[in-house]
Amino acid sequence: MGQLLNVVRAAGSKTTVRILIALVAGLVVGALLAGQPYIERLIAIADPIGGMWLDALRMTIVPLVFSLLVVGVSSAAGTVAAGGTAARALAMFAVLLIASATFGALVVGGVLSLWPAPSAAVAGLREAAGHSTTKLPEFPGVAAWLRAFIPTNPLQAAVETNMVPLVVFALLFGLAVTRIRDELRNVLVGVFQGVMDTMLVLVQWVLYVAPIGVFALALIVGAKAGVGAAGALGHYILILSGVCISVGLLCYLLALLAGVSLGAFARAVAPAQVVAFSTQSSIASLPAMVAGARQLGASETSIGMVLPLAVSLFRITSPAANIGVAVYSAHVYGVPLNPALVIVAIGVAAVISLASVGLPGQITFFTTTGPLCLVLGAPLELLPILLAVETIPDIFRTVGNVTADLAVTCLSGRTAGDEP
Structure with missing residues (x-):
């Protein structure tokens, strides 16, 4: 698995550049050819x-997400069983990831209500993807909604990409795996590890030809939305980058809780x-x-245990940014946000972000945002376009994650009662 990820990461930066070039080329060509008799x-x-x-x-979404959750939950359950500092750190990570997802959903939804995307560009993006305004079905009521969490037929949930019951089943399945005999558990986890690696190879193949797919989608967007589509993408970049920066700044409050002054923490981080x-x-x-x-x-x-654990597992900006992408997609397609589904998406965002750490950025983007779009009822057609400009928000994602890693390292020592 580690060797495979290294190979994918090595090609990741080149793939991002190629996708970005394809996006710009598609938008420009489509805009230049708009109105020509042969454009149709x-x-x-x-x-x-x-x-x-x-x-x-x-x-690839369903098998990759399911195998990620089974392997990730099994591994995390083993860490919790070990107890001590690692278990406390994982509990802290879980609380902060849920808080991050909640923050992202509230902020992006609030900003879009006050500063919506340019209407002309949004209409062009929606038309280019072949989607009219989408409406969610009427919410069935609390009792029916709660029952829907438990999939009576997990295979049917997978076929219909019904992500909420599928994620619940994957979590329960992963926990149950930790309770069987060691030799059986190792075999079963190995099988899902193999499925995960296989899906990563498939995604790598798909991303290799991503410039072709993105160019084709961008050409349609450029032809129907013109250069105004760039305004919608700029709007998206500003909002998502702002969310990541805000999460990073809020992490300074964790340092205050640890008894560290803001000035000292700023200099150290x-x-x-x-x-x-x-x-x-x-x-x-x-090292820094x-x-x-x-x-x-x-x-x-804390330095020897919590910090490496945070770098390996904890991505505080991911839930906020990922649910922000899903909310933005719903905004573009006119999908109304049901508060109950947003609550479910917050939980799914926290769980998936924890399970998908260590994956390359392009794969993580689809693995973590795709299920959230499905939960909220937003189409996935916008994601390839947003992937092409993900490089800029990803910078602020990483800066925020690093800030949080150092903050929780200091805070974990204080909660455990360790002396400096």
């Missing part, structure tokens, strides 16, 4: 190409933030975080 024929060719590529991504900004890698920032933690007087127990 070009759209008729581009539409199935982009649709096939998007369907290829869709086919700054070198790690610089590395994170330039490399978009939390792991690359680890270790130095910062020692500068703040964190205990060696």
Whole structure:
């Protein structure tokens, strides 16, 4: 698994550049050819190409998410069973991830109500994807809603990409795996690990041809929305980057809870933030975080256990940003946000962000945002376009994650009663 991820990460930056170039080229070509007599024929060719590529991504979501959750829950349950500092750190991570998802849903929804995306660009994006305004079915009531959490037929839930009961079943299945005999558990987890690795290979293949699919989708957007589509994408980048920056700034409050002054924490975390900004890698920032933690007087127990655990498992900006993407997609397609479904999406965002750590950015984007769009009832057609501009928000995601990693390291030592 580690070797596979290294290979995918090595190609990740090149893939991002290629996708971004394809997006810009598609928008420009589509805008330049808009109004030409043959543009409809070009759209008729581009539409199935982009649709096939998007369907290829869709086919990996259910098996990848399910296997990720089973393997991730089994591993996390083993860590909790070990008890002590690691278990307390995981509990802290869970609370903060839920808080992050809640923050993202409230902020993005609130900002969009006050500052909606440009209407002309939104209409073009929606028309280019072939979707009219979508309305969610009427909410069935609390009793029926609660019963829907338990899938009477998990296979049917998978076939229908009904993510909420599927995630519940995956969580319960992963927990149950930890209660069987060791030899059987190792075999079963190994099977799902193999499924996960296989899906990663499939996604890597799909992403390899992503420039073709993104160019086709962007050409349709450019032809129908013109250069105004760039305004919608800029609007999206500002909102999502702002959410990630806000989450990172709120992490300074965790340092205050740990008894660290804001000035001291800012000086200690700054070198790690610089590395994170330039490399978009939390792991690359680890040496600077270790130095910062020692500068703040964190205990060696926290530095040696909590900090590596945070870098490996804890991505505080992910739930906020991922649910922000889903809310933005719902906004573009005119999907009304049902408060009950938003609550469910918050829980799913926290769980999936914890289970999908360590995956390359392009894969993580679809793995974590796709299920949330399905929960909220938002179409997935916008995700390839948003992936192409994800590079900018991803910078602030990483900076926020690094800030949170150092803050929870200091806080965990205080909650455990460790002396500096």
